[in-house]
Amino acid sequence: MINRLSRIEGQVRGIKGMVERDEYCTDILVQVAAVNAALNSFNKVLLANHIKTCVTNDIREGKEETVDELVATLQKLMK
Numbered sequence: 001m002i003n004r005l006s007r008i009e010g011q012v013r014g015i016k017g018m019v020e021r022d023e024y025c026t027d028i029l030v031q032v033a034a035v036n037a038a039l040n041s042f043n044k045v046l047l048a049n050h051i052k053t054c055v056t057n058d059i060r061e062g063k064e065e066t067v068d069e070l071v072a073t074l075q076k077l078m079k
Contacts, residue, residue, distance in 0.1 A: 004038070008039060015032060015035065
């Protein structure tokens with residue numbers, strides 16, 4: 001997960017450099033789309049890990065409110 005975030009961070013720094021160099025807007029937009037895709041991929045992995053660990057453990061321990069929290073989180077992600 002840290003490696004993914006480091007790559008995304010590098011991509012964002014690259015975009016900042018492109019803006020500072022006043023590069024062609026379309027090229028910048030393509031790079032922004034790539035960062036968005038990378039962040040979406042990161043979210044999918046993080047969410048899957050959360051469900052497989054935290055949510056599963058909480059349900060086993062009888063913490064039903066975790067399901068409500070997960071539903072609220074999914075609603076935020078799907079806006």
